[in-house]
Amino acid sequence: MANKIYRIAILPILLYALASNADENIDIVVSKANTIDHVSPEEIYDIFIFQNDVWNNGEPITVITLPLHSSEHREFLYKYTGLNYLGYSRRFNNRINSGRGRAPIIVKNYDEMLKTVGEHTGSVGYNEKTVTSLMEEYGIKVLEVY
Amino acid sequence: MRAIYKIIMALLMATNVNALETVKSAIGETDISGHVTVGGYFTTRNNFEAGDTTDGYDLNEIGVLLYHTFNNNFSATLYSTSDFFVDYGFLQGRYTWLDTTIGLRVGRINVSSGLFGGYGPHSDGMNFLPQGTSPSRVGRAFFRFDGVQGYYEQMFKDGSGLILEASYGEHVTDSVQGVYEPAFFAIFDGSTLTANFSRPAFLLNVNYYVGNLEFIVNYSDMLGNLSGHYSNTIPLEFLTGDPADVGQFVEIDEDIQSDDYPSKLLKVGVAYAVGNFEHAFTYFRWVDTPEPTYIGSSSLGDLYVSDGISYILRYAFNYDTIAYTGYTEYTSTFGNEQINIALKSAPDWVDRGQSIMLGVKYQVSDSLQVIAESHFNKGGIYLSGEFQDPVTAVEYWNLHSITASFLF
Numbered sequence: 001m002a003n004k005i006y007r008i009a010i011l012p013i014l015l016y017a018l019a020s021n022a023d024e025n026i027d028i029v030v031s032k033a034n035t036i037d038h039v040s041p042e043e044i045y046d047i048f049i050f051q052n053d054v055w056n057n058g059e060p061i062t063v064i065t066l067p068l069h070s071s072e073h074r075e076f077l078y079k080y081t082g083l084n085y086l087g088y089s090r091r092f093n094n095r096i097n098s099g100r101g102r103a104p105i106i107v108k109n110y111d112e113m114l115k116t117v118g119e120h121t122g123s124v125g126y127n128e129k130t131v132t133s134l135m136e137e138y139g140i141k142v143l144e145v146y
Numbered sequence: 147m148r149a150i151y152k153i154i155m156a157l158l159m160a161t162n163v164n165a166l167e168t169v170k171s172a173i174g175e176t177d178i179s180g181h182v183t184v185g186g187y188f189t190t191r192n193n194f195e196a197g198d199t200t201d202g203y204d205l206n207e208i209g210v211l212l213y214h215t216f217n218n219n220f221s222a223t224l225y226s227t228s229d230f231f232v233d234y235g236f237l238q239g240r241y242t243w244l245d246t247t248i249g250l251r252v253g254r255i256n257v258s259s260g261l262f263g264g265y266g267p268h269s270d271g272m273n274f275l276p277q278g279t280s281p282s283r284v285g286r287a288f289f290r291f292d293g294v295q296g297y298y299e300q301m302f303k304d305g306s307g308l309i310l311e312a313s314y315g316e317h318v319t320d321s322v323q324g325v326y327e328p329a330f331f332a333i334f335d336g337s338t339l340t341a342n343f344s345r346p347a348f349l350l351n352v353n354y355y356v357g358n359l360e361f362i363v364n365y366s367d368m369l370g371n372l373s374g375h376y377s378n379t380i381p382l383e384f385l386t387g388d389p390a391d392v393g394q395f396v397e398i399d400e401d402i403q404s405d406d407y408p409s410k411l412l413k414v415g416v417a418y419a420v421g422n423f424e425h426a427f428t429y430f431r432w433v434d435t436p437e438p439t440y441i442g443s444s445s446l447g448d449l450y451v452s453d454g455i456s457y458i459l460r461y462a463f464n465y466d467t468i469a470y471t472g473y474t475e476y477t478s479t480f481g482n483e484q485i486n487i488a489l490k491s492a493p494d495w496v497d498r499g500q501s502i503m504l505g506v507k508y509q510v511s512d513s514l515q516v517i518a519e520s521h522f523n524k525g526g527i528y529l530s531g532e533f534q535d536p537v538t539a540v541e542y543w544n545l546h547s548i549t550a551s552f553l554f
Contacts, residue, residue, distance in 0.1 A: 087419030099223030
């Protein structure tokens with residue numbers, strides 16, 4: 001029963017995240033060398049709360065984010081995980097500062113984000129604007145989310 | 147040790163390090179992060195937990211976290227500070243299949259307590275953890291142990307997750323004498339108090355999260371060897387049980403030892419973040435059940451129970467500023483039942499403590515955060531008997547602190 005209640009509670013958050021993603025066109029970007037072409041919202045969630053650090057193809061995941069307290073990163077988190085900053089910081093503390101998981105690479109801006117993603121085969125990042133025109137320049141590609 | 151860390155940090159800061167650094171080698175990749183914290187505190191009572199009196203009342207610390215990845219299944223972690231070369235450090239091996247992970251850790255392992263994890267001011271968001279459920283009086287005893295840990299992690303399709311950690315090892319303490327309640331120091335010679343382990347502890351941690359809701363349970367079952375020199379003047383009828391001896395007193399000066407001293411710790415917590423707020427509530431219980439130690443015809447304690455609760459409310463004003471407030475309290479049954487029968491007495495409030503805290507964390511830049519915090523306290527149980535005389539110490543006291551942390 002408790003499990004059922006939690007699923008009912010979580011589903012609207014995930015659907016909201018999907019809808020928001022479609023409206024705001026937040027691209028999930030990976031290196032062009034990565035063989036992964038699509039990812040589910042649940043997988044994005046698991047990656048960015050550091051519970052999953054290996055792609056399905058066996059490649060280690062390197063998470064690239066903007067500064068954790070920045071408005072851009074917080075909005076991304078809320079759209080894709082439903083977590084607010086305070087809840088996320090607890091999760092981060094418990095996972096990363098405890099030494100149980102690998103910390104993300106934190107970059108200053110989106111330009112640095114795309115550059116860093118392109119340089120690491122297993123990396124994943126995000127961008128608030130469509131980056132289709134920048135894919136060749138940075139050696140990245142956009143993952144389809146479904 | 148501190149000088150070496152200062153040189154290392156100066157070099158890192160000179161290279162404008164402001165993010166995680168990764169060093170690649172033939173045996174994998176090493177991620178380097180950490181903090182340089184400067185700050186201090188002052189209190190309206192003296193000698194509050196002055197671990198190193200020569201340095202005064204500072205909260206300065208340099209910490210470096212190394213996370214080395216050998217491959218997808220093996221990693222190593224080391225967190226080193228200017229105070230402890232190995233604050234925690236362990237080898238980690240794991241196997242993941244779909245949404246399930248099982249693994250093993252060996253070394254000095256930190257307790258993943260979810261709420262108020264105690265990994266340092268740069269990561270907790272507070273200068274002093276709530277003393278009712280994370281008493282620094284006992285140092286690091288609840289947060290780290292030397293031993294082995296098996297763990298199981300399960301991610302569910304609804305986005306929730308479960309983490310189980312079963313451990314076997316010896317707790318790591320800052321100060322042996324810190325594990326004793328302050329009232330002990332009224333009837334024992336504090337410098338003679340010792341605590342060892344008869345056997346390693348069994349520990350269990352459970353962490354369940356779903357959305358912005360998180361639950362934690364920490365449990366530890368220990369068996370210790372305690373000893374100390376009892377030095378007190380007590381009524382003679384306490385020894386003889388003879389009413390005719392009322393009004394007469396005798397000095398007791400003897401070594402007391404308690405082997406196989408059972409001690410159990412339990413911490414339960416829940417946190418829920420909603421909107422710009424986060425509520426966190428934690429309950430802590432510590433139960434000792436030693437064999438009674440007899441002095442004359444009377445026993446000296448056979449059950450000691452301590453309880454603590456904490457409630458913390460955090461509010462994120464904006465993306466840079468988080469304010470928090472909270473209430474915490476802690477009570478112990480030991481002390482005055484034993485002490486009040488003797489001439490050397492400690493006030494009732496030595497066995498308990500209540501505290502209200504106020505604080506603000508401000509993110510000055512991506513790499514620099516400042517935390518200012520005040521605690522308004524009643525009672526003496528938060529303070530180790532090493533640093534206060536429980537018989538004469540004041541009841542009401544305040545503590546104010548400020549730190550600045552450069553994060554890299």
